[in-house]
Amino acid sequence: MKSNDPAITWVPEPKLGLAGKMYLPLVVQGLTVTTKHLFSPKMTVSFPEERPTIGNPLIYRGVHRLNKDEQGRVKCVACFLCATACPAHCIDIIGAESPWPDREKYPESFSIDELRCIFCGMCEEACPVDAIELTSLFDLTGRSREEMIFDKEKLLSVYDQTKDAEPSPMEREAAAR
Ligand code: SF4
Numbered sequence: 001m002k003s004n005d006p007a008i009t010w011v012p013e014p015k016l017g018l019a020g021k022m023y024l025p026l027v028v029q030g031l032t033v034t035t036k037h038l039f040s041p042k043m044t045v046s047f048p049e050e051r052p053t054i055g056n057p058l059i060y061r062g063v064h065r066l067n068k069d070e071q072g073r074v075k076c077v078a079c080f081l082c083a084t085a086c087p088a089h090c091i092d093i094i095g096a097e098s099p100w101p102d103r104e105k106y107p108e109s110f111s112i113d114e115l116r117c118i119f120c121g122m123c124e125e126a127c128p129v130d131a132i133e134l135t136s137l138f139d140l141t142g143r144s145r146e147e148m149i150f151d152k153e154k155l156l157s158v159y160d161q162t163k164d165a166e167p168s169p170m171e172r173e174a175a176a177r
């Protein structure tokens with residue numbers, strides 16, 4: 001295509017005054033934005049000294065927990081629905097015959113690789129007995145990859161840690177009665 005092609009629309013260069021040539025309008029525009037942000041409410045916190053507030057902990061997707069029933073037993077019935085629904089394939093369950101008469105199976109071993117997890121919440125959605133939930137704990141740390149694979153005991157301990165602030169659906173129902 002040649003420069004004189006009629007399909008080309010040429011835009012004339014704007015005529016700048018002295019202020020424009022010295023970038024004064026743009027400097028004022030930039031300073032206005034900076035001043036506005038200096039006096040607007042802060043959205044950041046000095047973590048970990050300060051902790052951010054979670055709007056609704058019940059719908060936050062943080063570290064998982066395995067819920068316990070009224071008798072303190074793991075609620076999971078080893079149906080594998082969460083592991084099947086998990087798009088990141090980070091749930092590993094070994095089911096075994098249940099030692100209790102009210103269910104057929106229980107998880108002999110249950111682990112979640114928190115480093116592979118994408119915190120989508122599909123496992124929680126899939127569980128038919130509300131045994132797995134995501135909590136509002138978000139500061140996950142570990143010194144090795146192995147430490148970030150949460151086993152059954154660790155997932156149950158997250159339940160103990162969060163149950164008062166974030167009761168399970170069963171506990172919420174019981175409290176509403
Ligand atoms: S939150 Fe999503 S990615 Fe993480 S374990 Fe559950 S289903 Fe898998």
Ligand code: SF4
Nearest residue numbers: 076077079080082127
């Ligand atoms: S946590 Fe829920 S969905 Fe996953 S195996 Fe246990 S009962 Fe099934």
